[in-house]
Each structure stands twice: as C-alpha cells, then as structure tokens.
Amino acid sequence: MSNLSPIIKSIQDVMRQDAGINGDAQRIEQMVWLLFLKVFDALEEELELTRNDYKSPIPAQLRWRSWAADPEGITGDELLAFVNGELFTTLKNLPADPVRNPRGWVVRGVFEDANNFMKSGQLLRQVINKLAAIDFNRQAERHQFNDLYEKILRDLQSAGNAGEFYTPRAVTQFMVDMVNPQLGERVLDPATGTGGFLVCAIEHLRKQVKNTEQEALLQKSIHGVEKKQLPHMLCVTNLLLHGVEVPSNIRHDNTLARPLREVTQADRVDVVLTNPPFGGIEEPGIEQGFPADIRTKETADLFLVLIKHILKVNGRAALVLPDGTLFGEGVKTRIKEQLLAECNLHTIVRLPNGVFAPYTGIKTNLLFFTKGRPTEAIWYYQHPYPEGVKNYNKTKPIRTEEFDVEKAWWGSEADGFTARVENERAWKVSIDQIKAANYNLDQKNPHAADVVSHDPEVLLSDYARLTAETQALRNQLKAILTESLSGARA
Helix, strand or coil, rough: CCCCHHHHHHHHHHHHCCCCCCHHHHHHHHHHHHHHHHHHHHHHHHHHCCCCCCCCCCCCHHCHHHHHHCCCCCCCCHHHHHHHHHHHHHCCCCCCCCCHHHHHHHHHHHHHHCCCCCCCCCHHHHHHHHHCCCCCCCCHHHHHHHHHHHHHHHHHHHHCCCCCCCCCCHHHHHHHHHHHHEEEECEEEECCCCCCCHHHHHHHCCCCCCCCEEEHHHHHHEEEEEEHHHHHHHHHHHHHCCCCCCCCCEECCCHHHHHHHHCCCCEEEEEEEECCCCCEEECHHHHHHHHHHHHEHHHHHHHHHHHHEEEEEEEEEEEEHHHHHHHHCHHHHHHHHHHHHHEEEEEEEEECCCCCCCCCCCCCCEEEEECCCCCEEEEEEEECCCCCCCCCCCCCCCCCHHHHHHHHCCCCHHHEEECCCCCCCEEEHHHHHHHCCCCCCCCCCCCCCCCCCCCCHHHHHHHHHHHHHHHHHHHHHHHHHHHHHHHHCC
C-alpha cells in the first residue's frame, strides 16, 4: 500500500514550482478537484462491474481514465487547453438536476466554483501522474485518505483562511454516540465543512443496516450544506469514500440565506450535528430572514436559531459553541430564552483549553438539546484533561477514550436522566437559577476551586484564548454598531 502523506507532499512540492499557484489555499483547491475526479472514476469502475446499465454523467472523453490515467498521455499546452477549455467548461455546465441525474448534479456542484490555477501543463502532468499511484479501489487506502483531511485543514489555517477548522474525531464521535441517530431519521449538518460529523453518523447508522433496503434508507438520510467551495469538495469526496454513492443531499450553499419563514415541515430533520462557524459576521441582508427580535449578523447565533427552528418535535441536536454564546447578552439573551422555552437543553459539556488547537484558542462547549418541551434544569459536565496532560496541542490531541467517563455517567433522556449524580465534574442548575442570571449559561462548577497555574504552556494557551475571545467580542460589538447605525438610517 502506498503511503499517501509523502505522495500528497510531493504533489504540493511540484505545485510550488508553478507560477499560477499562489499559496497553500490554491494548492489545496487544485489538488482536491483532481482527487475528486480520480475518486469518482474509481467508484464508477465498481458500479460498472455491479450494474450492467450504469451510465456515467461525465462525457466519456472527460472521465479520468480517458485523459489522466495514462502517464504518457497529453501534457504541456495541449493538456492545459483541454483542462481549461473542455473539461472545466463542460463540468461546470452539466445538464443535471438532483432528481433525474443526481450524480451529474454532484459533479456540477463540485466544479461550479472550482478553478485550475496551474499554468504549466508539464507540471500539471507530473501532479496527475503522482495521483495515479493512489488506488482508491482498495479499502485500506480509502481509510488512510481520511487522515489527510486534518493536514489539509491545518494547511488552510496557516494560509490564513480563518474559520476553517477541524473538529477532532474524538469530539464528533462522542456527540454522535450521545445523540444516537437511528436508521430512518434525517440527519443534518447545516455547516458541513469537510463532512466529519456526517461521516461519523454514517458509520454509526451503518451498524444498524442489515439489508440492501436499509442501506438505501441510510443513503437518503444524510444531509449537509456547506457555504465554501473547498470544504464542499472535500465533503463530497469524503462521503464518496464512505459509501455514499450519490451525495446529492450535500448542497453548496449558505444555510442561513434561506428565510426561516420558508422552512416547511418537509424540510425539518430528526437530528442536527454540527460545529457552526463562530466569531464571524454574516453578509448584510442575511439577518432579514430571521424574526425581528432576534436579528443579528453573528454567524453562531443565527445557526443556533436555525437549528432550533429546523428540528422536528422530539428532534435532537448536538453542537459546538463558544463561551461567548453562553454568557453573551442582548440578542444572545433573547435567543437563549427562546431556546430554553422550546427545547430541553439537558446537557452542556464544558471542554478545556486546546481542544481545537492550533485552529483556535477560544473555549468551547458541547450543547445537547431536544425540541418539544421546555428546559427544567441543565446538567453540566466539565471534561478534564487526562492524567499528566496540562493542555492539548497538535501532538497531544483529545482522544476518544477520554469521553468514556461521560458516557458512563450520561444515563437516558427517556427517564429524565435519573441515573445522573453530581460529582466533582458534574453539577445541575435549575431553570429558575438560569432565569435569575438573565439566561447566562456560563455556570461555573461549584465543586471546583480556582487554581492559578504558572506553567508557561498554560499561560500562553490562556493568552491565545483571551486574545481570540477579545476579537470575537470586537466582532460582536461591530455587528451591534452596524445594526444600530442601519436602524438609525432607516
């Protein structure tokens, strides 16, 4: 089996020689659309063996096997002319729709905002030939490919693309396990990114599949929306590699752009699993699709409103949110008040510093709620560092087994979590206490004494976190001032 990491690195090294590519972000985008075509072709080979009537949505001359697979195939100016002219022009304009030609719809969605940045046909041929060393028909290589996503996102972060950060597998696994989606339920990630939550949900649901009919049901149950082109391409490729034959339910769009009043019963879902962008501001006009009393330009707040709205009655959600949402006031207070009135926010898991290092130092929380009845009390659980660990980092990330204690403590929502007990890490806060605190959800652990650390790593981490939180507050203030000025002009 080839080692994918050196291959990917060598591809990036070749791209660095090309005058048309400027920075990691463009190198990654260039690599991803090529990977998509190769993966798509590999999966088509399998379908051709199992289905006599299979017809590719991609014209024969544009399929990977026709122009890319031969290491002695077209190169130089001829290759560039083909890619820029025929390949991209055709794939961007495929006559496809999600019902009659869903595979074509997926291909067009991947390419509609993609670009070929390379100006050297010879270097492009070198890249293509290196990709040919990867055999995506082999399960082991598919599995290994998943590990490259974190590296890709780290590269994006270093390229200055703020907001694109990886949710650790340990966190997604824990959230999926606790929400426990069931076969037949519609699962949505409205800020899909590269598809980490959806992949985890697929693996969870596939354990319940016993026949082809149930597998078909699983295929239809996974939904996602991603605003940015590059993560969308990565997500679609990721789902293809995880057995979703036609990921046509993964839309390249801004979930927040659709006014809430247009959401119908048919749009509602059973499960939401997501890590929405936070610290960001939406473009002007997006907030107009939300009720007047909770309008804001802050992305994380709008997602919280959307998730509450789009859930079915008895639907369940788990999401990552920063501390700022918990203690924030103004519009945030009204959003939290409505959330607690319409949903049972039964659990908040407070994560320690460094879980999302190196992408952000902002302290984060996992919120779990069920729609349909008001919150009577909130359980908090303070996730500890493992013994001997003072802070997470890229070499010592959070691990799946660390959540075993939370899982053992969790209990069942069906009986109101009667098995839960308070301890040094877990405590319960009544809704009356929350209301008395003006819906401040930043409730401290009453069993923990304040500890002052002088460890340089901890101090630096705290400094990074506080800096990030300060910037997030600045963004909030900017949004508030913008709203106020807009109102004054109106």
